Amino acid sequence: MxxxxxxxxxxxxxxxxxxxxxxxxxxxxxxxxxxxxxxxxxxxxxxxxxxxxxxxxxxxxxxxxxxxxxISPVRLVPSTLVLFLVWALISVAWSTDRSLSWWGWVSAAGIALLGVTIGHIRDTLQTARALGDVMRWLLSISLGLEILSGVLLDLPLGFLGIQGNIAQAGPIQGLFGTRNLLGFVAVVALVTFLVEYRTQSVPPGLSLFSVAVGGLAAALSDSPTVGVLALAVTAATAALTLVRRARPDRRSRLQWLLGGTVVLGLAVAYLARHPIIAFLGAGSDFSMRAALWENLLGYVRLEPVHGFGWFGPWAQLEFPFASINYMLRERHASALSAYFDVLLQLGWAGLVLFLSLAGFALVRSWLIASERRSIVYAWTPLLLVALLVDSLFESFTLAGPGLLLLVICAVRAGHARSWRERLDARIAGPDLPLAPAPPRPAR
The missing domain is CATH 1.10.287 (Helix Hairpins)
Known part of the structure; x- marks a missing residue:
């Protein structure tokens, strides 16, 4: 044969x-x-x-x-992502160290390339399944290493930064280096595992195991941001469920009502931030961030529009990062907030581009998820909610896993509800087929 x-x-x-x-x-x-x-x-x-x-x-x-x-050329990369990366590249010209700034940009562009590729060769369910498979292994290995270090050997694994605190119920960091990154990854994994369960794309027993591992990792990370992330994702899930079940003629009004509720909720949360911080037990953690941000804003006033140049993770010996750490007697590797980091490195212009990238992706994916019946479409907006909320307290969204997920979500959202659809239709003409969308390969 x-x-x-x-x-x-x-x-x-x-x-x-x-x-x-x-x-x-x-x-x-x-x-x-x-x-x-x-x-x-x-x-x-x-x-x-x-x-x-x-x-x-x-x-x-x-x-x-x-x-x-x-692949339609106009659908290849979201325009907001292109603008953000171009501005970051231009900022190399006024950076204090052009070589470090250039390689920082190459790193971000490389991660973005990986995200764009995945966004075009896999559909949403296939992407979620792949992420779920990887998360099951990494979280299981992380818990296994923590048990080995803290229970069986009672000895830190210094080469991985594992302190062996699992016997004291944490904090643990597993393979991810910090408890906050582990907590963020665990929340992302839980969203993915629950989507897998609802779509019945994995056996129920495996779903139950996955949720248990993700929940245990999130709890043992003892990260003060996990509670906030879990609350935000839960609220977003409830709101999206409400919109999906509403009659089509009432959805628009309901969307505006939910938007106003979010704005009001953010205002109340800001006014009641001190009681909320005390309730979460994150007073010292937040006070450290507040001191960092207050000091950082003094440097933002020096270059408010275009910033000091793109580096991504901080270059410890370069201005203004070295000066900020010196004033605080700390060794921060980021601004502990993606928004403050972009403001410092790319100025207000860069922050507007970053918010446009994330905001357009969230709005488009939310509208898609509210109209289409399959629950898998909820995966993208829920991940974006987790990324945007986490960006208040960490800079994970600007590099590595956070940036990868942001780009994938932006590419997936850009496949629909975009000016690209109208442009494709005009290019194709009334009697010609549109440029073909990527086929859905077998799992």
């Missing part, structure tokens, strides 16, 4: 790169590499971690080239 012929124009390596099996393997490899980058760097060195991500980036370009007939 002869093997089936490869599609026209796709033979050998081209057929492999365009296959559904390779798309799934590539997506899993990207999630595994980016989410475990801290552990890879600690065990094998920074060069190894960078080489892995660079190799995946090269493969991503190859995959997009092979699939170029399936």
């Amino acid at each position: 002869t093997a089936p012929a490869a599609p026209a124009g796709r033979e050998g390596w081209g057929a492999l790169l365009a296959s559904a099996a390779f798309a799934r393997a590539y997506t899993i490899a990207v999630f595994a590499a980016v989410f475990s980058s801290f552990a890879i760097e600690r065990m094998a060195g920074r060069v190894t971690a960078v080489t892995i991500v660079a190799g995946l980036g090269v493969l991503g370009v190859a995959v997009l080239f092979v699939r170029r007939r399936e």
